[in-house]
Amino acid sequence: MTRAIIKLTGTDPATFLQGLVTNDIRRLGPQAPLYAALLTPQGKYLADFFIVSWGDDILIDVAAPLADDLFKRLSMYKLRSPVTLEHVDIPVSRGTGTAPEGAVPDPRHPALGWRLYGTALPDDGTDWDALRVAHCVPESLIELVPGETFVLEAGLPRLNGVDFRKGCYVGQEVTARMHHKTDLRKGFVTVAISGSAPVGTEIMAGVKVAGQLFTQSGGRAIAFLRFDRAQPAMQADGAVIDWHQAAS
Numbered sequence: 326m327t328r329a330i331i332k333l334t335g336t337d338p339a340t341f342l343q344g345l346v347t348n349d350i351r352r353l354g355p356q357a358p359l360y361a362a363l364l365t366p367q368g369k370y371l372a373d374f375f376i377v378s379w380g381d382d383i384l385i386d387v388a389a390p391l392a393d394d395l396f397k398r399l400s401m402y403k404l405r406s407p408v409t410l411e412h413v414d415i416p417v418s419r420g421t422g423t424a425p426e427g428a429v430p431d432p433r434h435p436a437l438g439w440r441l442y443g444t445a446l447p448d449d450g451t452d453w454d455a456l457r458v459a460h461c462v463p464e465s466l467i468e469l470v471p472g473e474t475f476v477l478e479a480g481l482p483r484l485n486g487v488d489f490r491k492g493c494y495v496g497q498e499v500t501a502r503m504h505h506k507t508d509l510r511k512g513f514v515t516v517a518i519s520g521s522a523p524v525g526t527e528i529m530a531g532v533k534v535a536g537q538l539f540t541q542s543g544g545r546a547i548a549f550l551r552f553d554r555a556q557p558a559m560q561a562d563g564a565v566i567d568w569h570q571a572a573s
Contacts (some may be wrong), residue, residue: 329392330442331385331399335408345402347476347500358440360486362476363398368499370474371398373394373465373486377429377442384442386417388465400560402495414478416445419420421456433484434460442561455542461515465526468513468539469549471495477503478512478549511536511551515548518546521563528561530554538566 339450342420343350348361359376372374372395374387387395389441392412399410421438425446431437436456456462463469477500479489489504505508521541528536528548536550550568559566 327389328386330388330413330417331387331392331396332379332411332413332415333383333385333408334381334411335406337407337505341403341406341408341418343491344493345399345495346376347481347487347494347496348376348485349488350376351491352488353383353396358429358432360481360484362481363395363426364476364494364496365472366502368475368477368496368503370479371395371471372468373469373476373481373482375432375440377440379442380502381538384413384415386440386442390466391471393458394471395496415442417442418446419451420445420446420449421448421451433462433486436460437462452542454540458515458540458542458545458547463547464540468549475503476500478509480513511549512554513539513549514568515545516546516548516550517567518544518561518564522562522564525563526564528559528566530556530559535559538564 339350346361346363346375348359353359355378361376362373363371365371372391373386374385377384377386380523394411418441419438424439428439428441429445430439446492457464461480469479520539522538524539526538528538533554535554536548539547555568557567
């Protein structure tokens with residue numbers, strides 16, 4: 326998906342972001358980008374993005390269709406903070422082979438390789454859908470839906486996108502309560518699939534809806550499941566879904 330870059334400049338853009346996003350900005354470094362999200366006060370996903378150190382400034386690398394809304398929301402929170410936000414045209418490249426000079430690791434999972442800012446490189450042929458399915462990495466506007474998804478059900482803590490010790494941020498209270506006081510009853514998992522079906526197709530366990538089917542690759546798929554309804558040989562518009570056989 327095409328990416329867009331928002332640059333934050335000013336006296337202390339890190340402090341500004343610290344009170345807003347799900348990760349701890351104090352861990353950001355020149356070779357240590359962060360993965361994070363902005364949530365509603367009710368704890369629902371609005372956008373996920375990479376936070377990148379860029380000299381004295383900070384870059385936010387976000388899916389292009391989410392960039393304008395994210396920019397507006399950050400501007401709303403800015404108030405009198407000594408921070409300036411601007412859309413900038415900085416190329417983003419990524420790959421899984423030998424990292425070029427200046428590249429930084431994808432903070433979500435080692436298998437996702439590297440990201441490079443400021444230089445446009447040709448596609449290296451990586452099958453990103455296959456990698457995302459194998460490691461159950463949800464994608465903006467495919468699995469992750471603004472105003473609907475909860476980041477714990479999406480697995481963002483497993484992808485280094487949520488810090489539970491950093492203190493307050495928008496949506497933190499709901500997220501912390503879900504983490505500490507409830508067992509997740511549904512969420513994204515990698516499943517085995519025989520056949521195929523459109524993204525968003527309901528997964529049926531008998532006559533009950535057990536979830537939804539999303540990205541598919543090589544006989545596996547990302548699915549959103551209700552764990553209490555998951556069973557072998559579920560159906561999704563003719564495709565056969567099995568959560569427990571996904572690793573085989």
